[in-house]
Amino acid sequence: MKNFLIATFCLGILFGCSRKTIPPKPNTTLDNNNNNNTSSGNVFDSTTAGVITADSLSIAAVSNVMVVADGYGKLITPQQSIPENSGVSYNSLQLSKGFTVQQRANLHARYSIVPPRVLYVADNLSSKSLKGNYYIYNKKFWYWKKPDGLYYLDQKYYQ
Numbered sequence: 001m002k003n004f005l006i007a008t009f010c011l012g013i014l015f016g017c018s019r020k021t022i023p024p025k026p027n028t029t030l031d032n033n034n035n036n037n038t039s040s041g042n043v044f045d046s047t048t049a050g051v052i053t054a055d056s057l058s059i060a061a062v063s064n065v066m067v068v069a070d071g072y073g074k075l076i077t078p079q080q081s082i083p084e085n086s087g088v089s090y091n092s093l094q095l096s097k098g099f100t101v102q103q104r105a106n107l108h109a110r111y112s113i114v115p116p117r118v119l120y121v122a123d124n125l126s127s128k129s130l131k132g133n134y135y136i137y138n139k140k141f142w143y144w145k146k147p148d149g150l151y152y153l154d155q156k157y158y159q
Contacts, residue, residue, distance in 0.1 A: 065121050065137070068150060071107065071114035073098025082120055088149035095150075103158040111157075115141045119151040126151070 067076045079090040107114050121135045133145035143151035
């Protein structure tokens with residue numbers, strides 16, 4: 001009787017854990033018209049039943065979050081790309097400082113990636129707390145707003 005209960009329990013665990021949960025795929029297709037020489041295509045989205053142009057997608061992406069400097073000290077976004085009315089003081093010497101070799105190794109060992117060091121985030125996307133304004137990048141890394149108007153990676157990740 002005891003062996004029968006153990007076997008039933010093991011079979012229950014085996015069948016219960018064997019199910020795969022796969023989220024449904026969104027029904028989007030990309031339609032590039034070869035008749036005209038522009039690089040903008042149309043994206044058909046079944047959920048909104050409308051057409052979104054690729055140019056509007058790039059504008060929406062720029063207005064959301066921009067990586068200003070990566071973890072290696074490479075400036076990704078030039079000063080001209082940041083909106084003028086944002087109040088950001090762009091100091092390329094300070095922004096070009098990357099993580100040290102030890103900090104990069106620490107980040108890579110902990111998170112398997114080296115996240116960007118500095119971000120530009122639109123004010124409507126950031127959140128506010130008692131410590132100041134913050135933004136959560138990729139649902140993992142916290143960035144805090146400094147007086148220059150840019151968001152810097154929290155130091156707890158690389159110390």
